[in-house]
Amino acid sequence: MGTSRMDINVRRASYRTVIIPPKEINETNNDIRLWEFTGEYTGSSNVLGLVVFSVVQGIAIAQMGEVGKPLQHFYTALGEAMMLITNWVIWVSPIGVFFLVTSKMLEAESFAVMVGQLGMYFMTVLVGLLGHGFVTLPLVYFLCVREIPIKFLINMGQAILTAFATGSSSATLSVSMGCLEEKNNIDPRVTRFVMPIGATINMDGTALYEAVAVIFISQVRHMSLSISQIFAISITSTMASIGAASIPQAGLVTMVMVLDTVGLPAEDVSLIFAVDWLLDRFRTSINVLGDALGAGIVAHLSKKELKKGLVAVSMN
Incomplete structure (x- = not known):
């Protein structure tokens, strides 16, 4: 009739497959059939469920009107408190990062192998970001606007250089709005509506980076991911990037949730600290570029409505 504590813990944990290579791997002993396959339960919370619940609760609070104001003020104050704590952590993070990176270097069996793995991870993220920023996003712009965005990007x-230098979408907001209005002739009503929203929730570069980073960490830990786990990583990375603050290296904070989705410990974030400061600049630049192209698409699709607005104002 009773349920043991072990049974409860197993139900709360997630099951994963672990591949254990032979103790000695060389040219004559690299047969995959010699590797051991085993399984284990890992404790993890339902992060994807929490994200979905948070989105639904936010929609509900917005629909409640004045009745939901106290709860909205509570979450606003909680968010400001967390931002203040995050700023404190950022000030002391260089010391902590130094010791975390040093500990991972000492734990590594081969320093050369670790550097090679980080190099491949760096190049994978960089190629993905550049492909997304200069192939996928311009292609979407071309399909919507029917215009090659070379001049637009130039x-x-x-704004792109400012984003790369500061690592913050919010710090680049005024520069990007100026480039859109003065150089690309985008209506100020569009830029002042689209760009602040984009700087807050449009973190496509961060979402791509977090998904690749979690897959990389799982490979370093010799953890095989199923299709469902990869799908969960994609969804959680997208949702977590929306909630990420537009400050330098904010993606490291939300990545903890993505790691927890597949049962990886939060301290594994330290594996990518050594190159994250540079990748953060690239993904912020892609975020700003995505915001700008989005503003261009909205301006093109809203031409008639914007002209009607100008006519109505002139008549009044």
């Missing part, structure tokens, strides 16, 4: 050069 005019956004100052």
Whole structure:
């Protein structure tokens, strides 16, 4: 009739398959059939469920109107408190990062292998970001606007460089809006509506980076991922990037949730600290570029409505 504590813990944990290579691997002993396959339960919370619940609760609070104001103020104050704590952590993070990276270097069996793995991870993220920013996003712009965005991208050069230098979408907001309005002739009503929203929730570069980072960490830990786990990583990375603050290296904070989705410990984030400061600049640049192209698409699709608005204002 009773349920043991072990049974409860097993139900709360997630099951994963672990591949254990032979103790000695060389040219004559690299047969995959010699590797051991085993399984284990890992404790983890339902992060994807929490994200979905948070989204639903936010929609419900918005629908409640004045009745939901106290709960909205509570979450606003909680968010400001967490931002203040995050700023404190950022100030002391260089010391902590130094010791975390040092400990991982000491734990590594081969320093050369670790550097090679980080190099491949760096190149994978960089190729993905550049492909997304300069192939996928311009292609979407071309399909919507029917115009090759080469001139548009050149005019956004100052904003992209500012994003790369600061690592913050919010810090680049004024520059990117100026480039859109003065160089690309985007209506100020569009830029002032689209760009602040984009700087807050459009973190496509961060979502791509987090998904690749979690897969990389799982491979370093010799953990095989199923199709369902990869799908969960994709969804959680997208949702977590929406909630990420537009400050330098904020993606490391939300990545903890993505790691927990597949049962990886939060301290594994330290595996990518050594190259994250540079990748953060690239993904912020892609975020700003995505915001700008989005503003261009909205301006094109809203031409008639914007002209009607101008006519109505002139008549009044």
